[in-house]
Amino acid sequence: MLSYDLVVVGGGPAGMAAALKAKECGVESIVILERAETLGGILQQCIHTGFGLHYFKEELSGPEYAHRFIRLVEENGIDVKTDTMVLGISGDNIVTAVSHDEGITEITAKAIVLAMGCRERPRGALIIAGTRAAGVMTAGTAQKYVNLNGYMPGKKVVILGSGDIGLIMARRMTLEGAQVKMVCELMPYSSGLSRNIVQCLEDFDIPLKLSCTVVKTHGKERLEGVTIAKVDRNRKPIPGTEEFVECDTLLLSVGLIPENELSRAMGIELDSVTGGPVVDESRMTTHTGVFACGNVLHVHDLVDYVTLESQTAGEGAANYILGKRGEPAYAQTKGIDGIRYVVPQRINTHCDRNVKLYFRVGQTYKNAKVYVECNDEVLVSRTRPKLTPGEMEDILLKKEEIGELSAGAELIVRLEVQP
Amino acid sequence: MTRDIICTACPMGCPVTVELGENNAVLSVRGNQCKRGEKYAVAECTNPMRSLTSTVKVKGGVNPLVPVRSAKPVPKHLMLECMKIINAAEVAAPAAIGTVVVENILGTGVDIITTGSCPAKE
Numbered sequence: 001m002l003s004y005d006l007v008v009v010g011g012g013p014a015g016m017a018a019a020l021k022a023k024e025c026g027v028e029s030i031v032i033l034e035r036a037e038t039l040g041g042i043l044q045q046c047i048h049t050g051f052g053l054h055y056f057k058e059e060l061s062g063p064e065y066a067h068r069f070i071r072l073v074e075e076n077g078i079d080v081k082t083d084t085m086v087l088g089i090s091g092d093n094i095v096t097a098v099s100h101d102e103g104i105t106e107i108t109a110k111a112i113v114l115a116m117g118c119r120e121r122p123r124g125a126l127i128i129a130g131t132r133a134a135g136v137m138t139a140g141t142a143q144k145y146v147n148l149n150g151y152m153p154g155k156k157v158v159i160l161g162s163g164d165i166g167l168i169m170a171r172r173m174t175l176e177g178a179q180v181k182m183v184c185e186l187m188p189y190s191s192g193l194s195r196n197i198v199q200c201l202e203d204f205d206i207p208l209k210l211s212c213t214v215v216k217t218h219g220k221e222r223l224e225g226v227t228i229a230k231v232d233r234n235r236k237p238i239p240g241t242e243e244f245v246e247c248d249t250l251l252l253s254v255g256l257i258p259e260n261e262l263s264r265a266m267g268i269e270l271d272s273v274t275g276g277p278v279v280d281e282s283r284m285t286t287h288t289g290v291f292a293c294g295n296v297l298h299v300h301d302l303v304d305y306v307t308l309e310s311q312t313a314g315e316g317a318a319n320y321i322l323g324k325r326g327e328p329a330y331a332q333t334k335g336i337d338g339i340r341y342v343v344p345q346r347i348n349t350h351c352d353r354n355v356k357l358y359f360r361v362g363q364t365y366k367n368a369k370v371y372v373e374c375n376d377e378v379l380v381s382r383t384r385p386k387l388t389p390g391e392m393e394d395i396l397l398k399k400e401e402i403g404e405l406s407a408g409a410e411l412i413v414r415l416e417v418q419p
Numbered sequence: 420m421t422r423d424i425i426c427t428a429c430p431m432g433c434p435v436t437v438e439l440g441e442n443n444a445v446l447s448v449r450g451n452q453c454k455r456g457e458k459y460a461v462a463e464c465t466n467p468m469r470s471l472t473s474t475v476k477v478k479g480g481v482n483p484l485v486p487v488r489s490a491k492p493v494p495k496h497l498m499l500e501c502m503k504i505i506n507a508a509e510v511a512a513p514a515a516i517g518t519v520v521v522e523n524i525l526g527t528g529v530d531i532i533t534t535g536s537c538p539a540k541e
Contacts, residue, residue, distance in 0.1 A: 047486035047534065049470045061472055063486050063535035067516055147474055150483040175473060175502050194425045194432025199469060203495060391432075 004079070005029040005321050007095050007109035009086050009262065012041020013303050014294025014310040015115035016069040021314030022113075023076050027321050031079040031107065033086055033097055039073065040066030041117055042140070043303065045147045048168055050195065054304035065303060089266050093289055111289045111317040114263055114277070115310065118295040120165070121255040130216045135223030139165040139253040146172055154249025158226050159183045160214045162190035162197075164301065164390075166253025171200035173251075180204070181245055184212040184228055186235055186254075189364055191390040193301060213237065214250065223248050256299045263292065273341040274298035280330065280346045281355045282316025283309065291317045298343050298358070301392055305358075326350060329407035331374075335359055338368075338415040340389075347397075349405045356394045359413055361387045367418040370395055374411050383418070426451055428459040435460045468492035472534070473505045475520050480512030480537040487520055490530045497525055505531060512539035 005027050008015045011034030019030050038044065043051070046062030053059055056068070073080065084099040095107045120138040135154055143165065145151040157178050159166045162185040170180045183201060188211050190197055201208050209228070215237050216227040230241040258276040260268075269278045269286040276297040277285040283293050293313035294306045319325045328348035335342045343358045357372065365387040372380045372395060379401045387393060395413070405411070426433040437460050438446040448460045462468060470492050474484040493501055501524050508520050514537045521531035 044535070047474060047488075048472045049488055059470065061486060061488050061534040064516070067535070147486065148482065148484065150474070150476070175471075175498070176506075195427030198425050198427050203469065203498075 001094075002031075002105060002107040003029075003109075004031045004107060005110045006031075006113065006317055007093075007107055007111075008032045008113045008115055009089075009095070010034065010041070010115035010117060010294075010296070011036075011039040011080060011082070012115060012117050012294065013043060013066065013069060013306050014117065014296070014313075015041075015113065016066075016073050017307045017310035018113045018115055018291070018293055018314035018317065019078050020069070020072055020076060021311040022318040022321075023078060025315050025318030025322070027318045031081060032073070033084045033095070033107075034080065034082045035085045037082055039070045039080060039082065045140075045144050046168075047147050048172070051303050054302065055307050062303075069307075086262060089262055089290075091266065091287075109289075110321045111291065113310075113313055113317050114285070114290065114292040114296050115294050115313075116259045116262065116296045118256040118258045118299055120252070121257055123252060126160075126252070126254060128214055128217060130218060130226075131220060133217060133219035133221060133223045135219070135248050136217060136250045137252070139163075139169040139251045142169055142249075142251050143172065146176060152176055152178065153251075154178060154223075154247075156181060156247040157249045157251060158214070158228075158245055158247045159251045159253060161185065161253035161255070162192050162208060163253045163255065164192045164196050166251065167192045167196040167200040169251055169253070170206050171204060174204045174206070178249075180206050181247060182207045182209055182228075184209045184214060186213045186231060187211070189389070191388075193390060215242065217250060218244075223250060226250055256295065258296045258299065260296060263296070266290070268292075271298075271341060271343075271345060274343065276343075278345040279343065280328065280348055281312075281344045281351050281353070282319065282325075282348075283313035283344065284316055284320070289320055291320075298341065301390060305392060309358075331402075331405045331407065331409040331411055333357060333411045333413060335413045338362055338365065339370075339413050342413050347402060347405070347411070349402055349407055349409070351399070351402060353399050353402075355397045355399075355402060357397060357411075357413060358392055358394045360392055361389055361415065364388045365415060365417055369416045369418060371414050371416065372397060372411055373414065374405060374409050379411070387415070422464055424460060424463050426456045426459050428453075428455040437461070437464050439464060467495040469495045469498060471498055471501055471505075471531075473502060475505060475531075475533070476509045477514060477537045478509055478511045479539055480514065481540050482537050485510060485514050485533050485537045486535045487531050488534050489524070490532050491528075493524065493527050493529050497527065500525055501531075510537075512537050 043062035043066040051065040229237040293310040
């Protein structure tokens with residue numbers, strides 16, 4: 001049986017950053033297991049720019065961002081097994097993986113970093129009536145066809161969902177000669193970044209239809225059109241507002257789901273809002289020695305934040321392997337009054353470091369004040385001119401404030417809208 | 420006249436208001452939180468520029484395509500014209516990252532460069 005100090009599951013930006021940080025912190029024996037043929041994860045098909053503005057202070061494309069980390073992984077002599085899929089992880093940290101070349105392999109690990117990323121919500125998860133004609137696919141699938149395989153999935157396109165991938169694909173399909181008729185969004189706002197609304201839709205006069213959804217698909221062999229309808233405040237289609245739109249392709253950009261089959265099978269506690277594991281400030285899950293970072297933990301809007309979070313997880317895993325981690329005494333975090341979730345969900349009160357709490361809001365707020373409280377006492381408060389569901393926010397908790405918390409304390413993160 | 424735009428210099432997306440005088444002369448910029456925001460707002464009202472990304476065919480590579488981008492932003496109104504040239508271009512494998520595929524596209528002074536690599540097929 002193979003043996004490593006650290007096994008990283010997933011070779012995307014999260015896995016690579018975690019492995020590199022663990023190496024920097026003194027862990028010698030590390031392996032990254034990657035299901036695809038190459039490292040880089042989904043960045044390889046994200047050929048647009050906008051990556052790295054925070055982390056590298058320059059604007060890179062997805063493959064360029066990935067390339068910088070792939071080179072570092074090579075230079076640091078970190079072992080990589082591509083075309084290798086992890087099938088399961090036992091309770092005592094034995095990783096079972098399968099690959100074409102090596103068959104089934106078992107690897108023992110002192111610590112494991114889960115960095116499997118997320119996947120797109122498929123058509124089956126939506127309730128759209130109609131046939132199963134060809135031409136309906138997720139935006140990410142279309143992105144792979146166009147950017148990696150060189151196929152155009154269609155000529156007349158309707159996009160459902162205004163998340164970033166949907167917006168990016170609206171522009172990409174337009175540049176490659178397709179006619180993108182509209183982007184429909186169920187919610188009264190777009191969850192995409194403002195820059196993508198401007199550069200992917202407004203630049204090409206593509207209409208964004210808010211509070212609107214697809215209720216039916218038409219066509220037998222190939223998609224011939226969709227019926228769209230306006231929705232009410234409860235997101236239910238309003239009778240009488242239906243409209244037929246001719247198209248041969250429907251792209252779905254309707255949400256991302258952290259890919260936690262391995263975590264679930266291990267009995268790791270998952271957060272019902274994020275869909276990812278419950279973690280502490282070092283990103284350790286409820287299973288001792290198993291860490292999680294990146295989109296498997298919660299869906300991020302910027303890869304830069306994935307890198308930072310994964311470095312935290314890599315350092316946490318290194319401290320665990322090197323025996324630098326004492327017995328924790330946890331305080332819990334909880335978001336209320338408009339805060340949908342908070343990561344990390346718990347904080348070791350002995351951690352002796354500043355901790356950033358990451359959170360998302362459920363709707364758009366202007367001039368809101370964010371409070372972190374414990375037993376009705378305000379620890380930190382910050383004013384934000386604008387908060388939107390599409391953009392992750394953070395608030396810093398100083399180590400002195402954490403040190404004064406008692407085990408079992410509940411840290412409440414809440415919003416107050418200023419008049 | 421004023422124009423409300425969303426700054427896209429970074430993912431913050433600040434709402435910026437630009438006050439314009441005669442001949443689109445910029446009189447004032449409000450709402451931006453950094454210097455880049457001011458620069459973006461002025462450019463957006465006078466000469467909007469965009470980064471352009473796409474793919475180019477690879478001859479004899481393990482992959483059919485390699486990703487490319489404009490080394491610097493190009494004028495917004497030239498994006499579709501640039502696409503015609505990019506779609507006709509081809510590189511030979513092996514292609515390294517940062518290779519110039521189209522030099523000085525449409526006389527803009529901007530090169531189209533690869534943002535990924537592609538090894539040759541064995």
